[in-house]
Amino acid sequence: MIPELGHFALVLALVLALVQAVVPLVGASRNRLALMAVGRPAAQGQFFFVVVAYVCLTIAFVQSDFSLQLAATNSHSATPLIYKITGVWGNHEGSLLLWAMSLALWTVAVTVFSRHLPEAFVARVLGVLGWVSVGFISFLLVTSNPFERLLPAVAEGRDLNPLLQDPGMIIHPPLLYMGYVGFSVAFAFAIAALLTGRLDAAWARWSRPWTTVAWVFLTAGIAVGSGWAYYELGWGGWWFWDPVENASFIPWLVGTALMHSLAVTEKRGAFRSWTVLLAIGAFSLALLGTFLVRSGVITSVHAFATDPKRGLYILALLVIVIGVSLVLYAWRAPRLTGGGSFGLVSRETSLLANNVLLAVAAASVLLGTLYPLFLDALNMGKISVGPPYFEAVFVPLMTPVVVLMMVGPFLRWKTDGVSPVLRRLAPTLGAALVIGTGTAFAVDHVTWRTVLGLVLAAWVVLASLQLLGNRLRDRSGAARLSARLRAIPSAWWGMWLGHLGIGVFIIGVTLVGSLDATLDVRMKEGQRAELAGYSFVFRGVQDADGPNYDAARATIGLYRGERQLTTLTPEKRLYRAQGMPMTEASIDIGPLRDVYVSLGEQLEDGSWIVSLYYKPFISWIWLGCLLMALGGIFAAADRRYRRTAEHRSTAAVAAAGRAA
């Protein structure tokens, strides 16, 4: 009964999405307020019914209703409750329902936080979002109905893939989806602006907080996914350039470019057509990511579907979205001439150069991800493009990006001179060269990559400090430091933190790349192994069975000299329902290094293969991402974006006061 209710709710949601897609757009074009006003309630109703459908599906999973096809293939009565709940998105149908729910949630957020925008503009935005909803909900209903029954029902389910039974599963997919889908709002704003032909500073100001929040979710989602892969896959890597990771990284790169380009459009009126193109691009690439991950064209833990009909449907959706937007763009873009002019040396130029580089970086990842698929589809042989390609491309492309990122904030808008800029930057640049090279010698790893990474990281940190110092000196009117700090707008802190985060990230990537150490050893009870100044004492293996798996758990003492630091307990698990083995690593996490241990196979003589890893500064990678995400939150929380709303409400209060 409950699954049928969910199915029915989803059909109702589709109907409301259609209303939301058609009525407000008609209203906006005919200038009829009554029709435009339908947008908000229709979107809220759509959200309500999608949530009902989602809750129904979750109830079926929690109750282990194995007459539901999806629960039977992705859940088990002995699965812990939290993985019954998260198992809902651990499969193709459920994850698409989560996609549709995030979209509905973003749409409702637009209906709530858009009171200060012109009605006709909001109507167009909701209309565009409505069409995206129609696309996805109909995709669900037509090709991937999550409420399909299994008759006759089975007694026991096949359980969720053990790789997914992990805390990472609880937060990674929702964060990533909120990021992916969030770009649909930036896209809808861009299309609405193209429809009206008004691509001005106001449009850029309205889009900016939405784009930034979506970017924050995407950043956090990617970082959590990377951390999850690090401890779950059992060999200590944090990024694999796997097609699925690339699918989320490409929209991130384009989204980063979009955020910065929007800033220029708002402040200086420049780059307008480029900004629109990026907004269309970011959303199209998020859709492409969904297509790649969900269509089964690539095999990985993330690819659930193998039904070609589904892939074709998303591909068609993608073609429609890109096609319609580009036609609209081609029609309107010629009008977008003008905008603020700027000199060769100016903040605009540095932002433009970075935009171009980020776009090329995104294109290079896209090439490496799609080319093997193309060749395969055309039956021209099988190839793979691995980490060496991406590393060869990323170091030279990202080095100028990081340099420009720190130069940009020191440049003035419109025009600046070369020599004053050099004078401003020379001291920190010199100091960074000395510190970076010195550190490389100190850790005894002098390769050009290590030196480059450390110099860049040192410069990002030093230049950030200099920037903060300048900012405080500029405002020396206020006497007290605390007052001067408080006078700095939140958006500025956002920029500062985000850029500093890149510096911290580079430190982590460089040091773990240069100094990590690995050892595979064969160990028996009482045996000792040494790695990077640490000793590991193997104390034996016991049984440690969980609710739905059997496990062998090793106990390994971690020593520095004669002092015991901790005990590590890596496991080898066998999940009963699928008979699938899993390695569960054990990690001693520290601010300056992780020590990572995973348990391999047992050999005939009773000894075990143990993999030991020393990972210096690896947590700085995620600390950097956290700072970037935090920067985004600060940037989106700037008072400027709420000013119009506040302005209007104070005006309303004043008017009410006069009336009384």
Place this chain on the structure above:
Amino acid sequence: MKPRSKRLMLVGGGVALLVAAIALVLSAFQQNLVFFHTPTEVAEGKAPLGKTFRVGGMVEDGSIRRAGDGLTVSFAITDTAKVIPVSYKGTLPDLFKEGKGAVVQGRLEADGVFHATEVLAKHDENYMPPEAAHAVEQASKAAETLSQ
């Protein structure tokens, strides 16, 4: 500088940057492609010696042996037609098993043994690495043509 020439320089600089970046990407791409060969192709000498490539197929039953150090593993990859001996040092993926699909990346050395630096198995019980499936499929097609 006149605004016109300034604009030209800006556009020219942008185009130069773009061209340099694209050239970099394409050359890196060319140098780092890893080709895939089936065991039959390797046996026929179509795969390059001393260059990194991938081989996929099934891990032959009864072929997994561990060397004295317990860490070096040797096994054989087959597409049911030909068999390629592989040697690998390191930990194997959880789902690496005899009779199941696997893909190995590494170099074919003069001794005729494929020295793998990476071993990939499937992510869960239901899937076979597409390259491995492809190799077996090719071999069975070839067998059909031969028998006709």
